[in-house]
Amino acid sequence: MEFVYEKKDHQSSVIYGETVASLLKNEPLEERHILLVTNQRYYDLFSDKLIQLFNERQNLDWYICKNDTHCNNFSELEALLTFVAAFPAKEDYLLIGLGNEGVMYLSAFINQTAVLTTELWLLPLSLQALSESLTGNGLIELNHKNALSVPSLATRIVYDQTMIKKDGDRQLIDFLVFIQCGLVCSHEFLRDLYKNFTDRSRLNQQSFNGLMEPMLGYYQKDEAAIHKFGQLFETAFYTVDGGHLLSVYMKSLLGSLLQLVWSQQKNGFSFHIKNFLVWLIRLGYPIEFPEQIFVSDYVQELLTCSEEFGEASCLLDIGVLGDKEFFEAEELIQAVEEYKNLIEKIKRGQ
Known part of the structure; x- marks a missing residue:
């Protein structure tokens, strides 16, 4: 299923009821360099699967955040900026945020503010994270309060329920x-x-x-x-x-x-x-x-x-x-x- 989500003058394609595997199967990624931001927990769970899905044909680099829901903080922002600074600005990048609410906000903020040319995809791994990806903002927090904010809506938001771990609460x-x-x-x-x-x-x-x-x-x-x-x-x-x-x-x-x-x-x-x-x-x-x-x-x-x-x-x-x-x-x-x-x-x- 696809929902064309409009936020102010921007729009995003929200895809649900389809797996990331089926989406990537026919997606022309055009040999773009992929930067994937995720939480440690989800890296441990899905890194092997995602490497296989990209058929090892893409340049793929990972940035691993803490598992904290509020990982969109200044400490993580500084570390992520250091990470992206190592890549040449002349390339085109597909920036993928995969994980919890903090990763959604952090990825959206970097997409709008980094000097790299990026297209943003968000892969929220909970409904809470999906809801935050729909705000159309990149947010950085200080002491659980919004400190920096920029408008940033992902080109695609993919909610793959087969990747959601329905354990605990x-x-x-x-x-x-x-x-x-x-x-x-x-x-x-x-x-x-x-x-x-x-x-x-x-x-x-x-x-x-x-x-x-x-x-x-x-x-x-x-x-x-x-x-x-x-x-x-x-x-x-x-x-x-x-x-x-x-x-x-x-x-x-x-x-x-x-x-x-x-x-x-x-x-x-x-x-x-x-x-x-x-x-x-x-x-x-x-x-x-x-x-x-x-x-x-x-x-x-x-x-x-x-x-x-x-x-x-x-x-x-x-x-x-x-x-x-x-x-x-x-x-x-x-x-x-x-x-x-x-x-x-x-x-x-x-």
Whole structure:
């Protein structure tokens, strides 16, 4: 399947439901020099396979990043710049980013800023990485905050599901992409997720294929809003004492859930948040607010984030974004306490 993804004045061919092997089989690479940026984990898994796919006929060089989701940092950027500086500028290069979210952003940044003549392909190895490849930006972070950004959309984005390792909580983590789309873009889409993925067993068994096209459509229309929803609440978890107890993805999920509760308190729209949270628990998400984090400390970090980054979008309804709003301390305390009370009621079976 191919989806022509348009971002501002640029477009990318998003290919899914097809393997990298079948794509490369008939691809005229024109003897271009290939620079492949990937994580150590994926180099170990796929380097032999990819060398075979290129039939050993291409000049192929690898840059290996750390496995950290936030490997798009200054340290990795400096090392990658040193790596590309060794290649002659007169050649044409195919730059391929293969791996996690950090590799998507790092590859996109290098594509736009290096002196080499490059065409960018991105091969995300999770739905989370796919979602980041659709931003059309190359990003470099400093302390988990965006420090440098350039517009950069890959010519091709290839999502090969045969290369995705669905071990551990991978399905849960990837499913967050669809939940975020439902919250921000479509109540009907969220309702369909609720009906079709009723518990952890169904989540692990059901294919995501039917969700890909609507997800890409939502990202094409509202990518920035999808990514920013919950972002301030998420960022505060990186700086508050005890925030390290949450994984990267749980920070993201809790950020979205807290912004949802805050939005409903402000605008009073009809939505059964308790039922929604029960569903998330059935799917297997650990959605409790950590007891080790004091609400007052967290709210103070939220206010600090708001001073630095500005307002947060407030939902008028599920799938309907309203105006951006400034935070007020008392409202934030009420929202976090309400969220904690909802979780307690669910635990008590009320």
